[in-house]
Amino acid sequence: MSDRFSADYILRTRGDAARTAEIAAGEQSSGTFVAIPGEDAALKERSAARVELLEQVEDPGTPAQTGSAGDGPVTSWRMRISWPLENIGPSLPNLVATVAGNLAELKQVAGLKITALDLPEAFLKAYPGPGFGTAGTRRLTGVADGPLIGTIVKPSVGLTPEGTATLVDALCAGGIDFIKDDELQADGPFCPFEDRFARVMDVIDRHADRLGRKVMYAVNITGEVDEMKRRHDIVAARGGTCVMASLNSVGLAGLTALRRHCSLPIHAHRNGWGMLGRPSDSGWSYPAWATLWRVAGVDHMHVNGIANKFWEPDESSVASARACLTPLHPDHPRTVMPVFSSGQTVLQADATYRAIGSTDLIFCAGGGVVAHPDGVAAGVHALRAAWEAAVAGIPLEQAAREDPRLAAAIRAFS
Template sequence: MSENRIEATYLLETPMEPARIAAVMAGEQSSGTFVRVAGETDELRARAAAEVLEVTELGPVDEPSLESAYLERKAVFGPYRRARIRIAFPVANIGRNLPTLAATVSGNLYDIGEVTGLKLMSLSMPQSYRARYAAPALGVSGTRDSLGVENRPLFGTIIKPNVGMRAVEIADLVETLCEAGVDFIKDDEVCANPDHAPIAERVPAVMARIRAYRDRTGRDVMMAFNITDETDAMRRHADLVAAEGGSCVMASLNWCGLSGIESLRAHTGLALHGHRNGFGAMSRHPLLGIAFDAYQAMYRLAGVDHMHVHGIGGKFVDAADEVEAAARRCLMPLAADATGADDRVMPAFSSGQWAGTLPRTFEAVGSPDFLFMAGGGILAHPDGPGAGVRSLRQAWEAVSSGISLRDFHAPELDAALDFFGA
């Protein structure tokens, strides 16, 4: 692809000629408007106008995905034509500016009157543009190195109950989980700085237990503290985690925003655990919003180290192939022409995960480079959290040996299979 352009791919629905609407989209998000204006010279258009690269029709439908008062006023009705659209935007229009990148490839496009459906599917960029932004501080290899874990997934869990426990009670649970053998623990997305367990109390209380465990055993556990807040507060919270010897913070990406995450990345060298709660509002409608491929590209430019992809066979809406595609995309370089630099991020699986879902997860990822978080799969194991973690490790041993879980015959794994179901 060109060194000077960013390419965006969309699904479009319109009762108009798709090629004409693609040209409207390109003009709206670059140098044009609905009429030619003073100062819009041929030279300026050649330098700054977006270009339609592809229009591939996919077939019409009888009913619109979304209503448009504009089309009603014009008395324009179906059939509604769907097409795959690819548009190239000049890098020079955007510069190193994540919010403006998002405004360029999304922005007013969803509001164009002729459009009855639009979804941003993917972004492609040259390595020269990707290099303008921060790489992950730890990413896949750095996260592994910090924990001393090789050749297997990282096994983690989530603090439960989600919210309500006091700082000392959370610290007690973290100590139990460390002793059980987890690699990774995270706060829930709804527990950030509550009155009953404020960060100023929770971080020192929890890290005292993790440090004591680390000093006694030589084994570290990564704790992702939820520091979601306004930007200055997140910086302060990250500083506290670092001062207490922590290695990771978590933020709710959609509510902190691209600039908030980018500012946090610039401030701290801690691992940033990216939680995508709320992403379904952007992604679930097939002809509205932003697909994961485009979404992960923007937040990887912001500098996250880990990215949630939900789980296979879990409690959320994602089909297995959607989760698989998301995880594999996290483990690919962001730029197609990347050479040398490793900017992969660790896909984080959660939502109803336990030993029995591990084989399909490994098959989906195609490597052990993933974070496998089991809440109930560890904490609800009939023989306790330690047995829950051992069941995950036994499941991995079975998978990596090519043996079915039922044929492996390890006590904690067998108990998990009997309790949670095959």
């Protein structure tokens, strides 16, 4: 059993890379900018961070970050630093303080991106991890095979509780598997949480009686910790099967508190992720950042999507999804379901399936369902048909020749 944890980085520096790496390791463990009493050899042996890897890689040639010291050329290095677990214990908030902390502020650093975390099993024993994951989500939705065909309530805000329920009624009638609130829809006076949720559940229960399965509704409970717990309890008591939280809004401590209280799957929304992941030479890679939330215990994680409406390249979204589908540890095999969203339509189903090679995912199309020219039910049908064609290896245009609703979707979203 390892008694150390580590983080991988891409380090950019104008100076001596080995010296910069040692400064970084010292800054985030037993050292500081000057030798101090008490920092003897025994203490360093027990508590100091170690530079385990320093390997030069091609530098992208982008400008150095503001305030970086030195006048030499910027070079890039793959760096791994490890720490003794006894420095912090298995604590996610203190893990972040250690592996991120002040490192990006060092003037010797011209760029720093966290690319991976390697955590000992102690973290996975200290935190509950996903309560449902892929298998539990399939059990609750009654969808044993294929992707969960999902959508987002659109418009994002502005619908009344009655208007939301009317849209959900059409979605359920069309055969949707999964519906989520937009992350902007919370508990405002125009569409209060309790009224919206109650009306939506009336619709879902009515369709469940007809279908023999309950559409999963990820209702947004983001808020203060006590608010999230209270809202969760309302959802659970009413027979709801999912709650949604915005990760960057509630933080690791808030999400962990919710998870320890929670008896339902947690649909994790990553809004705000672009500030952490978009810079090419700073912040976090998605797989590294997702590790934190997977240990804390989310069940679904947004990974953007292929040909999305945002900045992220396809290979990044694909790598994020594959990371979600890979167990963190052999003794903890529960995976989380990647959620594809952001401008998704029937046009991305085949490429997504070929890239991932799995249907253990939630494919959420907001406008790609709701804006179908023949109505919401036709949008649900077309999206499911596109995925069935992808899994069967049938070209989309060929499938559309015998399916007018799919053909209409292709015309509308091309």
